[in-house]
Amino acid sequence: MITDAVIEGDKVVLVPYRNEHVEKYHQWMSDPRLLKLTASEPLTLGEEYEMQKKWREDPDKLTFIILAVERKGDPSDYPMVGDVNLFLKGHPSDEDFEAEVEIMIAGTDYRRQGLAVEALRLMLTYATGLPSAFMCPPLSRSVPPPPKPLPIPPQSLVARVAQDNRPSISLFEKLQFSAVRVVHVFGEVEMRFGGGGVPIYDK
Ligand SMILES: CC(C)(COP(=O)(O)OP(=O)(O)OC[C@H]1O[C@@H](n2cnc3c(N)ncnc32)[C@H](O)[C@@H]1OP(=O)(O)O)[C@@H](O)C(=O)NCCC(=O)NCCS
Numbered sequence: 300m301i302t303d304a305v306i307e308g309d310k311v312v313l314v315p316y317r318n319e320h321v322e323k324y325h326q327w328m329s330d331p332r333l334l335k336l337t338a339s340e341p342l343t344l345g346e347e348y349e350m351q352k353k354w355r356e357d358p359d360k361l362t363f364i365i366l367a368v369e370r371k372g373d374p375s376d377y378p379m380v381g382d383v384n385l386f387l388k389g390h391p392s393d394e395d396f397e398a399e400v401e402i403m404i405a406g407t408d409y410r411r412q413g414l415a416v417e418a419l420r421l422m423l424t425y426a427t428g429l430p431s432a433f434m435c436p437p438l439s440r441s442v443p444p445p446p447k448p449l450p451i452p453p454q455s456l457v458a459r460v461a462q463d464n465r466p467s468i469s470l471f472e473k474l475q476f477s478a479v480r481v482v483h484v485f486g487e488v489e490m491r492f493g494g495g496g497v498p499i500y501d502k
Pocket of ligand 1: 333336337400401402403404405409410411412413414415416417458459460464465466467469470471473
């Protein structure tokens with residue numbers, strides 16, 4: 300999904316995933332622990348450039364790079380610390396439409412400072428147009444409206460997280476997602492915004 304939106308929060312700034320971010324992103328994704336936690340496949344640098352193009356251009360994908368705000372220095376020097384993505388499955392008018400959310404704060408030095416929760420609040424506000432649903436102040440008027448088929452209904456948001464990824468489960472719970480299904484064969488919990496609670500257990 301092509302967007303030039305730059306979304307500023309107190310702790311993070313979200314910027315579109317561009318060519319210049321790919322090398323660093325590729326370094327992160329060479330770490331087997333991050334590959335496992337994000338359920339990603341290892342890619343060559345060339346494939347990572349191809350993937351960046353797809354994430355930028357495919358109408359069903361939206362991705363932002365997360366920069367950490369630093370008190371000193373120019374915003375153009377803020378360090379790149381992670382990414383936040385949305386992957387649309389179907390069209391918002393479809394009955395079974397869903398939008399899968401993913402997030403990563405790659406550097407362990409930047410974790411546990413509230414960056415992921417703020418990045419998700421900003422991204423989900425942008426994608427749904429509903430700041431109050433995510434306890435987020437309204438986005439600045441300088442942020443352009445999201446491209447079609449956004450905005451999407453918040454009840455279509457889903458996160459699929461490894462069953463043993465406590466930090467991530469707890470992060471999504473903080474944003475009012477709850478487990479609706481546990482798929483034991485994949486070792487995965489499916490969480491939905493406003494989920495409603497009692498998980499269904501698959502074999
Ligand atoms: C999960 C992840 C994104 C959290 O990022 P973070 O910036 O450290 O998270 P935040 O500081 O914003 O924490 C927000 C909430 O998440 C939960 N959380 C985050 N890290 C946690 C941890 N290590 N243990 C338990 N809960 C944790 C807590 O509920 C926390 O709220 P609190 O600080 O009030 O307790 C980060 O650990 C990460 O990138 N992990 C690897 C990739 C991954 O697992 N991605 C998820 C797949 S969708």
